[in-house]
Amino acid sequence: MKEGPDIALIGSLIGDPARANMLTALMSGKALTATELATEAGVTIQTASSHLKKLEAVNIVQPQKQGRHKYFTLADEEVGSVLEAMMGLAARRGLVRTRTGPKDPALRKARTCYDHLAGEMGVFLYDGLVANGHLTDTSGEVSITQTGQRLVSEFGINLASLNSSNRPLCKSCLDWSARRSHLGGSLGVALLSRFHELGWARRDKASRAVIFSENGERSFREVFA
């Protein structure tokens, strides 16, 4: 009837609680099997199967058979961005599913939020950058200052290549465990991967937890205090 892409279809696909749970679980970036997703969503495996079929049909998730398992991931980066944007919108309006954050202390301390650092350490990083005048946050619009650019470059990140990317450089992302902001955007991603490079942190294989070594955490707190 009207012009335009069928926004309603993807909306309704994401709009079902079971599917939303599955997609949220897949935001970790890990590949999950159909049964894992079923328990994540709290439905039987039959229902999960039908949901996944629908998501697959419009290319929101990407299946991959491996033996008798079928692993699912988000189809591409764009799907992740849309989900991230929707989560931001929901969080900023206080629409959280439950008031309790992650129970696992490790998750509460440091975890990945899609692809950047969240949890207490993520909030620490963000607050430190703002407090020292490396970032400015004026009503949600986050930008990097001169001194911030210097700091980041010295830390071994090539800002120029980030700038040209498709993604915003800086983005405040509301943390739904801490209810505080942390740093997303391409800079957030770059920082996290730099932490991995430096051996400061590694990603837990079984969850979204990010585990800092003792030395890593000390250095982290020194640089960004």
Next chain:
Amino acid sequence: MKEGPDIALIGSLIGDPARANMLTALMSGKALTATELATEAGVTIQTASSHLKKLEAVNIVQPQKQGRHKYFTLADEEVGSVLEAMMGLAARRGLVRTRTGPKDPALRKARTCYDHLAGEMGVFLYDGLVANGHLTDTSGEVSITQTGQRLVSEFGINLASLNSSNRPLCKSCLDWSARRSHLGGSLGVALLSRFHELGWARRDKASRAVIFSENGERSFREVFA
């Protein structure tokens, strides 16, 4: 049950066809009355009222009473971004509501896509920039080259201020009338408003059409050919 913002709620809100139609109509940036939105969505005014109430409750639309009319706009920039992202996702998957683009020739030629230029002229602009090596588009990741930066600066746009914004600088946005890419992102916005400043184009009050003057179109085609 699970951690995280209630992505399902906004999903289902956007997921209803009637509401999706209304929101799409509001993407023009204009304030529309309840009855206008009802006819846009193809439902009676009662149903529209109940839909708008729901959208209002979670702060997706912003009402404003004026006499006996009630005008609605999108609540903020963030809502627009989410919708834009979802439209991109849908369009890239070929999920268009109808195969026919806008019937109005003016709309087909040039119109606003939220806040940047779309339609044939938008596609012309994008293609020109890419063909002359001012933009590079590698699998959806769009970035501006050295010569592109020079061109844009000479055209009177302050790139530095755009770079620090929350939004990606360059973004390819699929045009659902032409099924071709045009330029979104903060650069796309800046270009369109520069066209207005220069008197090349004006926005039609009654629709999303962008109307170029004769001289404006000639200059436009010279610069970006």
Next chain:
DNA sequence: CTCATGGTTCGTTTATGATCGAACTATGAA
């Protein structure tokens, strides 16, 4: 081969929510 486990398909039940008619309130015009 048999058995166990992972996933799919089918059919039925059930609940949610979109829709609209009818009756209502509110603003403005004559």
Next chain:
DNA sequence: TTCATAGTTCGATCATAAACGAACCATGAG
């Protein structure tokens, strides 16, 4: 005041789709 238009509320109807039990196919282990 009366009339008209804009919007809301309520209630009843109806359709869609989520959920699951049961039976099915596919892969791997012994």
